[in-house]
Amino acid sequence: MGLRIIIFGPPGSGKGTRARLIGRLLKIPVITTGDMLRDEVSRGTEIGLKAKEYMDRGELVPDELVIGLVEERLRRPDCSGGFILDGFPRNLNQAEALDRILGEMGVKLDLVLNVVVDPEIVVERLSLRRWCPKCGAIYNLKYDPPKVDEICDECGARLIQRSDDREEVVRRRLRVYEEQTRPILQLYLERGLVREMRGDIPIEEIPREVEEVLGPYLKETGVKAPKSGI
Numbered sequence: 191m192g193l194r195i196i197i198f199g200p201p202g203s204g205k206g207t208r209a210r211l212i213g214r215l216l217k218i219p220v221i222t223t224g225d226m227l228r229d230e231v232s233r234g235t236e237i238g239l240k241a242k243e244y245m246d247r248g249e250l251v252p253d254e255l256v257i258g259l260v261e262e263r264l265r266r267p268d269c270s271g272g273f274i275l276d277g278f279p280r281n282l283n284q285a286e287a288l289d290r291i292l293g294e295m296g297v298k299l300d301l302v303l304n305v306v307v308d309p310e311i312v313v314e315r316l317s318l319r320r321w322c323p324k325c326g327a328i329y330n331l332k333y334d335p336p337k338v339d340e341i342c343d344e345c346g347a348r349l350i351q352r353s354d355d356r357e358e359v360v361r362r363r364l365r366v367y368e369e370q371t372r373p374i375l376q377l378y379l380e381r382g383l384v385r386e387m388r389g390d391i392p393i394e395e396i397p398r399e400v401e402e403v404l405g406p407y408l409k410e411t412g413v414k415a416p417k418s419g420i
């Protein structure tokens with residue numbers, strides 16, 4: 191049995207950075223709705239064409255587009271041993287849809303990792319983010335640069351800057367988070383699923399923080415972390 195985890199937090203808090211790390215450690219798939227939507231946009235699919243205008247404005251893409259994508263992904267066989275959801279759910283309707291989907295699959299969430307950070311920090315961070323459109327690796331020109339300028343360490347593709355990382359769009363994304371996403375944390379607090387992570391620690395300390403938060407949980411539940419060192 192693997193863990194079923196949500197990574198929760200505002201834009202730029204470091205959800206994606208942690209999700210990739212935990213996914214590698216626990217050998218479970220990472221489901222990043224932002225990456226899935228960006229992939230639809232770059233392939234020019236019907237979903238991508240509709241999603242793009244919302245993403246460019248920093249608003250949530252309509253639920254009917256996102257929920258179907260997530261449901262299809264969660265029902266694939268590789269999610270039977272656990273998964274990490276990064277960027278979903280983002281409003282009450284999505285949280286209810288997730289409960290329904292997991293109920294139908296006969297499984298439950300184990301953990302919600304809430305990354306807490308001061309919104310002012312993220313504006314600077316996101317202006318310096320670079321992202322690999324091929325493998326999804328995340329970099330920061332100041333805090334976590336690639337070894338070779340603008341080239342992905344992991345797959346060699348050319349890095350890009352996300353079009354929604356401009357300051358005015360980041361501020362809109364932060365407002366959307368406060369209004370629509372943060373309130374649903376209450377649901378998971380009531381279920382006793384939430385563990386906090388500090389989004390303001392130096393990036394090189396994130397692996398140790400992950401170990402501190404997940405280690406005791408893995409021991410308690412007997413979930414095995416294959417070759418992870420946790």
Ligand code: AP5
Binds near residue numbers: 200
């Ligand atoms: P999405 O791609 O999910 O973006 P987000 O939630 O705004 O989060 P980010 O990816 O910007 O940040 P992150 O927390 O993952 O931080 P990261 O680790 O990259 O969504 C984009 C859009 O898609 C949405 O606006 C919406 O339109 C749409 N969408 C997606 N899901 C949806 C849904 N469910 N429903 C409807 N619409 C949806 O780190 C950020 C930067 O900081 C990086 O450069 C990193 O290197 C750096 N960094 C990380 N941690 C640290 C640290 N401790 N110190 C210094 N730098 C750090």
